Amino acid sequence: MLISGAEAIVRSLKREGVKVIFGIPGGAVLPLYDALYDSDIRHILGRHEQCVAHMADGYARASGKPGVCIATSGPGATNLVTGLATAYMDSSPVVALTGQVARHMIGRDAFQEADIIGIVTPITKYCFQITSAKEIPKVFKTAFIIASTRRPGPVLIDIPVDVQREQAEIVFTDELDTKGYDPNPPRVDIDKVKKAAEVLAEAERPLILSGGGVISSGAHVELLTLAEMLSAPVVTSLMGKGSIPEDHPLCLGMIGMHGKAYANYAVVECDVLLAIGTRFADRTTGKFDEFAKGAYKIHVDIDLAEINKNVRVDLPIVGDAKEVLRLLIKELKKRKSKSRDAWLNRIKELRSAFEQGVEEQQTALKPSSVIKLLNKLLEPGKSIVTTGVGQNQMWSALHYLARAPRSFITSGGLGTMGFGFPAALGAKVACPDKVVVDIDGDGSFLMTEQDLATSVTEGIPVIVVILNNSSLGMVRQWQHLMYKRRFIAIDLRGVPDFVKLAQAYGAEGVRPGSLEELEKALKEAMKCEVTTVIDVNISPEERVFPMVLPGRALHEVLASEPKS
C-alpha cells in the first residue's frame, strides 16, 4: 500500500512509543502536521523553537525517554540550535525533526532554507537528511537508538518537504541504518574491576565522585549500596545531583567552582577516588593537574573518549555505570574493607568546620532560605526542580537537597540561560503528577518567558520562583570579585514587573514580602491549576559562596566572601 512520507514519519514515531511532541509548525513541515492531525500523539505548541527543544530535553531528563521536537526549515531549525547544544553537552536524548525545502530546491538559497546538517553536525550525536520516503522507517529507528543508547545525546532528522509528500511503498523495519554504531554498552574488562575492588578495599580514605552518567544508566541504587559497603563518602558533580539522596549521611553534596567547601576538601584529602559517569568538567575539577592530586584515580565511564581527556587517571574502566557497579559490588563482597572510622571522623570535622558561620538567620528572603523552604515543602520522589543559569542555579545546587534521581534538572555543560522554565514544562508533561518548580533568575527567566503562553494554553502548570536581584547576578559577582567592581551591563532595573507579566499571560503572579508569605504562596501554587510565577526580591549584593576562582585548584576554595 502506498503511504506518504509524512504518514510514515508518524507511524515510525508511534513505533518508538512517542506520546508527545513539542513543536512549532511552518511551511516545510505542513505535510507532517497534516499527518499528525489524524494521530493520537499529543502535540504541544511552543512559542519559540529554542523552548520546544528545551521542553523535549526536560521531558527526556525527567522521564529517561527520548524527547521529540519539531521545527520548520530555516529559522525554525536554526532556533533549535541552542537547545540541541544544551542537550549535547548534558548527554540528553532529544530527537529533533526539521523540515527542509524540497529536494530540487536544496542549495539554491530557497526561501527559509538553511544548511541545518552543516550547522548541527558538531552539536549532535548524529544527524540525518532523508533523501527518499522509503528511508524513513530505517532512519527513525536508527535515530532513536542512537539518541538513547550508550552515552545518550541529541539526534536531528532533516526532512525535505517533498519527501513528506512523496507517496511510496514503505516497509517498516527494525534494521539499523548504520554500520559503525553498536547500541550495546562496551564489554567490561573484569580484571580492571577486580583491581578496582582491591584498591578500594585497601583504601584508607576512599571517595566516590558521582556524575550524570549514574542517573542516565539508572545506577543510583547500586551507587548507594557501594558507598555503604565501603563506608565511602560521596560527592557529586552538578549533573550528578540526585544520583544519591542528598540527605544521606554519606553524601557531601556537590564539588567544584561553587561546590561545598568540605566536599572540595574531601577531594583534596582522599587517597582513592572512584569517579563514575562524569567527564571531569573544568567547573567540577578546578585546575585539572591539581585535581585529587595525591589520589589513586579510578574512572568508570561508558565513553572511551572521556578517559584521560581532562584528568589523567590510574585505572579506567569503560562500561555502563550500572553494570560496572554491580560487578564491583560482587567483587567487594569477597573482600574485607578497611575501617574508615578515622576518615569519616575527618569528614565530620571538615563538615562542621565549614558549616559554622555559614548558618545564617533563616527568616529573611535570602536565596538560601528560599531554597531551604523548598526542601521542606517538596516531597522527595514527588517533585522536580529545574533551574535557570547563573547565581540562581548555583544557589539551587548548593542548598536544594535532591533526594531522588531525575529530580534536579539543570543546564550543566552549556550553561544555557533560559533553560529552566521550558525544561520545567517538559518535565511536567513527562511527570504530570509531580510538583515541578523552576528556580530561576530574573535575567534567565526573561530569555524564555514567552512560553508562559504555552504553559497556560496547553494546561501545563508549573511553579516559577524567581530569585530577582534586578541584575545579571553572576556576571555582577564576577565583576565584583575579579573586575574591581566596575559594574557594566548588568543592571536589569527590575523590568518587567513579573507579577503583571504572569497575569498578562493568564498565569498567577505573586510577590511575597516575607518567608511566611512565600510559604503560603508556594502552598497555594502547588494546588493551582495554572502556572504561578513567584517573584522573590533579593539583594543584588547576595553572592554565591563557596567559590573556587576560575583556573584555581579545589583546595583554594573561598568558603565565604573575602574581606576587602
Added chain:
Amino acid sequence: MSQKAEPRILVMIVEDKPGVLYKVSSIIRRRGINIDAISVATTTEPGISKMTFLVNTDEATIEQLTRQIEKVPTVISVGSSPLRNLYSKELALVKVNVSKPGEREALHTLVAKFNARIIEEKAFTLTIEVVGSPEEVSAFINEVKVIAEIVDLSRSGPIALSR
C-alpha cells in the same frame, strides 16, 4: 606518552555516505589541528570507503582524536600511527618549463635517479610522474626546482599501510 608533534596518519574505514568527511574533519578542526593531506577512496567492499589523513600532532592529541572519531556512527573503524612506522606512498605530477639548454638532459637524469617517469614531453614542457614516500617526493620536487621552473604541481597526499 610522547608529547612530541610529528607527522601522523589517521586511517579510517567509513560508510560511503555524504557528511562523513565533514563530521570527521570538524572533529579535527575543533582541536585546532591542520590536516596536511587527505585521500579518500573506495575499498573492495561496496559502500565502504577508506580515508587517510595526514596531521602533525602529539600522541595524546591523536589518541583523543581517534576516540572521538570512533564514536561517529558512520565510522566503522579508525587507527593511527606515526608516519615513520608505516609504508606510505605518495604520487606527484610535476609540470616543468624547459627553455634553456641543458635543462631537459638534467631532468632526464634526475627522473632516472628517482625512478620517476616522464608522461608527456612537449617542445617547452615536461610532465613527470613520481611515486615514493612523502620525503622522497619532496626531495624530488626540491631537486627539480634547482634545475628548472615548475609551472604546475599536484600531490596526492600519502596513503599508508601498516608494516
